[in-house]
Amino acid sequence: MKCTPKIAALCAALVAGALIVAPSASAYPAQGAVKGASDSDSDSDSDSDGEAKVLKGYAADTWKSLSAMTSKKTGLPADKLAGDLSTPSDNTSPTNIGGYLWSTISARDLGIISKTDAYTRMATTLETLASIERHEPSGMYYNWYSPLDGHKLTVWPGSGDPVDPFLSTVDNGWLAASFRIVAEAEPRLAPAAHALYESMDFSYFHDLTAGAGAAYGAGLNRGGFWAAPPPGCSVLGNYGDDGSELYYTCHYYDTTVSEARIATYIGIAKGDIPEKAYYGTLRTMPDRGCDFSWQEQKPTGETREYLGVPVYEGVYQYRGTSLVPAWGGSMFEALMPDLLVPEAEWGARSWAINHRATVRAQKEHGLDEAGYGYWGFSPASDPFAGYAEYGVEEVGMSTDGYASDKERTNVDKGYDGCREAANPTPTFGDGVVTPHAAFLALPYDKAGVLQNLAGIKNNLGAYGPGGFYDAVATKSGTVAARYLSLDQSMIMAAIANELLDDRVKDYFVDSGFEAAVRPLIAAQVFGSRLE
Secondary structure (H helix, E strand, O other): OOOOHHHHHHHHHHHOOOOOOOOOOOOOOOOOOOOOHHHOOOOOOOOHHHHHHHHHHHHHHHHHHHHHOEOOOOOOEOOEEEOOOOOEOOOEOHHHHHHHHHHHHHHHHOOOOOHHHHHHHHHHHHHHHHHOOEEOOOOEEOOOEOOOOOOEOOEOOOOOOEOOOEEEHHHHHHHHHHHHHHHHHOHHHHHHHHHHHHOOOHHHHEEOOOOOOHHHOOOEEEOEEEOOOOOOOOEEEOOOOOOOOEEEOOOEEOEOEOOOHHHHHHHHHHOOOOHHHHHOOEOOOOOOOOOOOOEOOOOEEEEEEEOOEEEEEEEEEEOOEEEOOEOOOOHHHHHOHHHOOOHHHHOOOOHHHHHHHHHHHHHHHHHHHOOOOOOOOOOEEOOOOOEEOOOOHHHEOEOOOOOOEOOOOOOEOOEOOOEOOOEOOOOOOOEEEOHHHHHOOOOOOHHHHHHHHHHHHHOOOOEEOOEEOOEEEOOOOOEEOEEEHHHHHHHHHHHHHHHOOOHHHHHHOOHHHHHHHHHHHHHOOOOOEOO
């Protein structure tokens, strides 16, 4: 590792011996050393002890998959793993690594692994992250590495297709989030975790001149950047302070209900981007004649002002509920940041209502409108090969958003006065549910989640030695018999929060973060309604 001024604190932490690592084949316990859900009693227990036992069993099995896909040498998890816990992929991302770190802490605190095991695992991961290649001026990590030795991928494993090294806003946001969690959860690793966190400068992603809020000092985050010219669309610029030429994505993260808001929270808390950036994204597109009639439905709402930034607080309507939509209508867009940030607690007039409305929409769609018998829709490994984006399309802003079935059924009820309805009452086909999406709903419908998951496990058979498989088609019973690191890590955090009184959120939030972010969330008023 080259010690530059940007990472001087990290170098000091390493020299001081902050990372005491002794990885070996015997450092990690063998698979099957903990009792999982497949070994537990019936899932039908209705009392709180029974529910806790079921969730603990799910967590233990989920951890088996995360452990099996992680290199003991580097502490980096693979992106995905075969359903029999063999053959991990030879690629990983910053989000995967961040999710593995908080999953390790969750497994420790749930009593699934020992404190020594957890420490060794996290120390190994941090040491690797301190040494692998990244974009030095910004401190950001590239999007794809080999979990076997940590080298930056420039060709795709297996196919040999070229990879243009990219630095993703949202992926670096999730990795930075994990550093905050490690620093609080394991004091011995705090110096190294803090140094990595502080070396990441989120101003490199933030364009102060973009979006409706730009005139008021808000701006927007780009999707990310390349350090060298990529093929396809890019925009030359540099929002940081080093003067080099960077090549930004042509798109911004411009919607509020998006998993990318984790980068905004962290950028504000670190002082890298202005606090007004929180109000720069769109709840919906404005209701302005036919200008935005490409969006899924015509919104209703009113304009409010926050820190001098006017914001159109638009909402969509769905089966008697008003909510702020995500771009594609998926659960993880809406609820993944809620795993770490206490949005519902801090946002009584915004997220507290909207998260419940999102869960209700997902549940009503799966059980009532589409009649699948199950619910929970998010991007996932596709039961029919590859990867696919699933969601409740009618509560996604994009008119060709994430469908909930294999057939990609599109709902189009038109746009009053601008677009005629093309498919207002569709018939849905083979619905695809994604278990991790259901786990995200635990704080808002625990009984419904447990019933749903029990059915997915016992009736659809979407459960293996590493916990829930990534997705299952409800009509054909086709299972994506694979485990994705990202989705498994969402399950681990959701269970730890549920059983340990929001433990993961407590690790993530400190007094400085709360002082910077809580007032922004508390001030906003969505038009969301539960009727």
